[in-house]
Amino acid sequence: METRERILHESRELLREKGSAGFSMRGLAERVGVTPTALYRHFEDRDALLATLLDEGFSNFSSYLLRALSGKTPLERLRRSGIAYFDFALEHPRDYALMFMTPCADLGLQTVSESAKARMDGTFVFLVDRIKECIAAGVCIAYEPRALALHVWATVHGLASIRLNGQLAELDERAFREHVAFTLDRIEASLAPARAS
């Protein structure tokens, strides 16, 4: 693996282990096995390194979401989006935390890359589109798509954050994924049009 790749890889590990407060160029250099100076040949400064991490995270996240489009019906595509969301959060917990759970101030970051912001919006638009499809197909209440998308996002993000904060340590991965399925069931129930009575 190239040094630049190793730096990014170890950055993720370091962030997970020590948290944002414990992330330092010196500590990183030690893990990578070079002197701190060497890092500055690959990244302009600390902010640039973290920005790259964020950027790659969103890029990767997008590819997870796109998988959901192979679903055959709008409702299935919405559900697969939810599953893709948790796939990403569980397989890349450090990136997820960095992208969605860490205020910039906590990273000591002054500015966030514009492209990261744009990708964040893109993610939300993707979800809004899934909701619009469902409304058009009559499998979801006809409420403002953005409000519904926010509700869905909040629900999956809430569960993912609780998990990644270590507050559900008593559940093994299988049990957690079962709860994810339950959550997605509940989300669908919350969106379902009133049934004929």
Place this chain on the structure above:
Amino acid sequence: METRERILHESRELLREKGSAGFSMRGLAERVGVTPTALYRHFEDRDALLATLLDEGFSNFSSYLLRALSGKTPLERLRRSGIAYFDFALEHPRDYALMFMTPCADLGLQTVSESAKARMDGTFVFLVDRIKECIAAGVCIAYEPRALALHVWATVHGLASIRLNGQLAELDERAFREHVAFTLDRIEASLAPARAS
């Protein structure tokens, strides 16, 4: 106000403004208007100060939740719990972030006070009780109360975190509270027993 109170007050402000990375004893002392040394007369060290902050936060949070018990029916008590949750999150955003959104590692904390952990569990038990009531009254599907409570908590926590991370800045407080009401509606719909068809 006594110095000790002022220290705690300014700690919250400092955490909100600068994030956990920007929280330092020196910066705090400057805000309070004393020298850093003086802080150590009131708190053994940085960890003890943050632990006190956490502890008071949970204590205050409990008092918010208890208001919900004035509801007349199980469903109303559940809904009022949700409202109380957001009341606390919006009125004490720095405490909320500290209690529910910040991994200990990000604070540079080695250990979390046991009483904070216990209060966290207590909070969850409160919610489980609200759910159990609803199940007993037949207004909620008869599923595992803990799983249902986790779902409800994840949903409100998700929305609160997104809000406090500044990602819904385009909504003013009134608009946000409207969305809260919408979210609570959706939660109730997701818990409702299948209606007779």
Place this chain on the structure above:
DNA sequence: GTCTATAGGTGGATAGAC
């Protein structure tokens, strides 16, 4: 591209005077 050496800064915490 990586090193040694170093500048310049911030942080937690304590000793001892008042």
Place this chain on the structure above:
DNA sequence: GTCTATCCACCTATAGAC
């Protein structure tokens, strides 16, 4: 209880040799 003075650890970042 609060101050001045201070110690020591750790941080980001750069200059210049190899």
